[in-house]
Amino acid sequence: MAGLLLSRTEKVYIVNGIEEDFRSDGRSNYDYRPIELETNVVSHASGSARLRLANTDILVGIKTEVDIPKPETPGLGKIEFFVDCSANATPEFEGRGGEQLANRISNILQRAYHASQAFNLKQLCIFEGKQCWKLYVDILILECGGNLCDAVSLAVKAALFTTRIPFVKAALMDGGDVDLQLSDDPFDSKPLVVGTAPLLVTLCKIGNKFVVDPSAEEEFCSIVSVVIGVSGNPAHYTTEKIENVESKFTTIGMSGVGGLVPDTLKSAISQGIVAAKCLDSALGRSLLRERQDICSYKKDSYGFLK
Amino acid sequence: MSGHVSIKLASERVNPSVASNNEIPRFFTPGEVICGLGDFMRGHGTYLEDNNIKSSVAGVMQKVNKLICVHPLKSRYVGEIGDVVVGRVIEVQQKRWKVETNSRLDSILQLSSVNLPGGELRRRSAEDEQMMRQLLKEGDLISAEVQSIYSDGSLSLHTRSLKYGKLQQGVMVKVFPSLIRRRKNHFHVFSFGISMIIGNNGFIWISPIPRELTNEERNVNSDTSSPEVSKHERKAIARMKNCIAALASSKMMLDDNSLRYAYEESFKYLNVKDLLDTEAMLDVAFLTQHRINDYDED
Numbered sequence: 001m002a003g004l005l006l007s008r009t010e011k012v013y014i015v016n017g018i019e020e021d022f023r024s025d026g027r028s029n030y031d032y033r034p035i036e037l038e039t040n041v042v043s044h045a046s047g048s049a050r051l052r053l054a055n056t057d058i059l060v061g062i063k064t065e066v067d068i069p070k071p072e073t074p075g076l077g078k079i080e081f082f083v084d085c086s087a088n089a090t091p092e093f094e095g096r097g098g099e100q101l102a103n104r105i106s107n108i109l110q111r112a113y114h115a116s117q118a119f120n121l122k123q124l125c126i127f128e129g130k131q132c133w134k135l136y137v138d139i140l141i142l143e144c145g146g147n148l149c150d151a152v153s154l155a156v157k158a159a160l161f162t163t164r165i166p167f168v169k170a171a172l173m174d175g176g177d178v179d180l181q182l183s184d185d186p187f188d189s190k191p192l193v194v195g196t197a198p199l200l201v202t203l204c205k206i207g208n209k210f211v212v213d214p215s216a217e218e219e220f221c222s223i224v225s226v227v228i229g230v231s232g233n234p235a236h237y238t239t240e241k242i243e244n245v246e247s248k249f250t251t252i253g254m255s256g257v258g259g260l261v262p263d264t265l266k267s268a269i270s271q272g273i274v275a276a277k278c279l280d281s282a283l284g285r286s287l288l289r290e291r292q293d294i295c296s297y298k299k300d301s302y303g304f305l306k
Numbered sequence: 307m308s309g310h311v312s313i314k315l316a317s318e319r320v321n322p323s324v325a326s327n328n329e330i331p332r333f334f335t336p337g338e339v340i341c342g343l344g345d346f347m348r349g350h351g352t353y354l355e356d357n358n359i360k361s362s363v364a365g366v367m368q369k370v371n372k373l374i375c376v377h378p379l380k381s382r383y384v385g386e387i388g389d390v391v392v393g394r395v396i397e398v399q400q401k402r403w404k405v406e407t408n409s410r411l412d413s414i415l416q417l418s419s420v421n422l423p424g425g426e427l428r429r430r431s432a433e434d435e436q437m438m439r440q441l442l443k444e445g446d447l448i449s450a451e452v453q454s455i456y457s458d459g460s461l462s463l464h465t466r467s468l469k470y471g472k473l474q475q476g477v478m479v480k481v482f483p484s485l486i487r488r489r490k491n492h493f494h495v496f497s498f499g500i501s502m503i504i505g506n507n508g509f510i511w512i513s514p515i516p517r518e519l520t521n522e523e524r525n526v527n528s529d530t531s532s533p534e535v536s537k538h539e540r541k542a543i544a545r546m547k548n549c550i551a552a553l554a555s556s557k558m559m560l561d562d563n564s565l566r567y568a569y570e571e572s573f574k575y576l577n578v579k580d581l582l583d584t585e586a587m588l589d590v591a592f593l594t595q596h597r598i599n600d601y602d603e604d
Contacts, residue, residue: 005394005445013475017540024477026544026578030309034582038316050316154313212309275309282311290315302316 004220011221015207023211023218030275032213035154037283038302039162039290047163047192050304051155054215055145057089058152060137060159064166066180067134069125077124078134079113081106083152089144098141105139105152108253112153112198112229115250119197119231126168130178133165146216149227153200154283160197161237161287164189195234198250199279201272202227205258210268212275224258226268230276236284247277312583320588322556324595334361334376341374351376383409383483383507385461389452390492392478392505393463395442401435403442405450408483408507411460415442419453419464421471447473449503449511469493473503475535476513479547481554483508487561494562498569500542504560512546514539545572548581549590556591563601568594 006014014024021028033054042048045061052058067078083106085098092098113119124133137159139152166189172179183189204214204222211218219225229251235244249269254260260268334340339358348354351363352374361367363378385391385407393413397404403415417430417438442448449470450463465471486506495501495515503511514535535543549568553560571593575586 005396007446009474010447010476010478013477013535016535020537020540022537022540022544024544025547025582027582028309031579032309032311034584035311035313036316036319037313278309278311282313286313286315293315293317302319
């Protein structure tokens with residue numbers, strides 16, 4: 001990533017370690033670094049989350065707005081992603097420096113969330129063909145420590161999980177226009193159903209092996225990386241018993257200069273789906289735990305200060 | 307082949323402090339009045355305003371007789387002559403290299419202050435100047451000693467000893483320079499199969515113990531023949547890396563003793579990757595602090 005230099009011998013050390021399935025901090029090629037999550041950190045947003053994966057720090061806020069659905073999809077709501085790379089992360093993001101990376105991440109999220117079975121956009125519909133909810137997902141990258149895509153997608157899903165959409169009390173038809181009356185009570189709202197929302201998994205090809213959750217140094221050693229989007233399993237996100245939904249592959253993106261043989265690509269995808277399932281169930285468990293905490297007592301906000 | 311994922315909540319975060327005797331020093335913030343002028347003298351990290359000595363950095367106060375200094379908690383590396391540092395070459399210039407050493411300004415390594423290949427001392431010719439990139443190129447890590455300090459505070463390094471020079475395979479860990487305890491020796495070889503350079507600038511280099519090279523081998527560019535690192539050495543290096551991270555997150559001073567203790571205590575956790583967990587890190591730091599205290603009492 002940005003502003004990093006490694007000597008040739010350090011690269012040799014990293015590549016050989018991955019070949020032996022023993023990375024420089026003792027992880028195997030399939031292990032993630034410890035992740036820390038906090039939801040509802042921004043009180044003005046409809047839903048928010050902050051996620052820290054080793055040195056990668058992500059803040060996500062979600063804003064809801066009433067909008068008119070697209071004519072080709074009258075029954076669906078809208079979701080839009082905006083990534084902002086803070087110059088705090090690295091000096092290279094200053095000005096327009098982070099724009100390319102930001103666009104790449106927001107595009108792949110956009111594609112992943114618009115796959116037909118990934119995220120249920122029907123729940124955002126208010127009045128078919130006339131009114132729908134539009135979710136603005138604002139992602140702020142505060143620190144870059146490798147593996148941005150995965151961290152961003154986890155934070156987005158966590159933020160969506162806490163997002164509540166106000167109920168519509170009454171709708172008045174005024175000619176062709178609809179006039180909505182929304183409830184003023186912030187608790188008079190429904191949570192989003194996010195079980196199937198996709199997660200992104202980056203697989204970095206280093207040497208002849210693929211690794212998940214590369215650190216910034218490892219990313220520097222890789223010639224090509226594959227980002228895949230995998231839809232989630234709603235059974236992990238509720239305490240009720242519902243049947244498992246098989247995780248499905250929703251999107252793929254590649255970055256780096258290298259290429260891949262079809263067979264390696266296939267094995268990368270299957271490795272990514274396994275990793276995504278693990279991530280999904282871990283995220284679901286901790287989100288349910290967080291929700292329980294909020295219900296049982298007044299939650300202290302930790303944010304950035306503690 | 308499924309991997310390990312752990313997602314913790316912020317509310318479950320552990321406090322990394324291991325302060326043993328509940329003796330938390332008094333911290334000063336910039337601009338805070340330390341004391342009236344009296345007959346005190348103003349040292350580093352302080353300034354004079356309205357007949358008061360005030361702190362110009364965030365840190366702890368140290369009083370030596372009448373001299374009052376404030377040592378910042380986090381700062382860039384402030385070099386002293388004779389310090390051992392680990393640095394990364396970032397630029398090759400005319401007759402010198404620019405080296406990143408975590409100080410405020412990039413350090414300088416002159417062509418005249420390195421040992422040229424061949425060993426013996428000789429004049430540095432124009433040919434040597436053209437060969438500089440073959441000696442050290444951008445990204446290379448070196449260990450060096452601070453030779454002198456320029457008037458603007460930037461450091462001049464030298465590598466004119468066999469123990470200094472280019473570093474081969476291994477890992478570099480970065481910690482705050484203030485956490486490094488100054489010792490006579492900063493080169494350590496541990497019995498569990500790793501060697502370490504604890505740079506005064508907070509860069510710590512961990513590598514396998516170098517095998518004895520014959521003079522001939524030393525002459526050929528050793529880049530091409532980097533030896534394989536065994537799994538055993540790799541495990542020891544990774545464990546040491548995680549131990550350093552554990553001690554640094556608890557703000558404990560790092561030297562060969564504390565790191566050896568931490569390494570030995572860390573065997574409570576069999577898998578090296580278990581040490582990435584914040585609770586395990588705190589546990590290792592805590593046990594290490596205990597051993598240091600026991601040692602001090604004896």
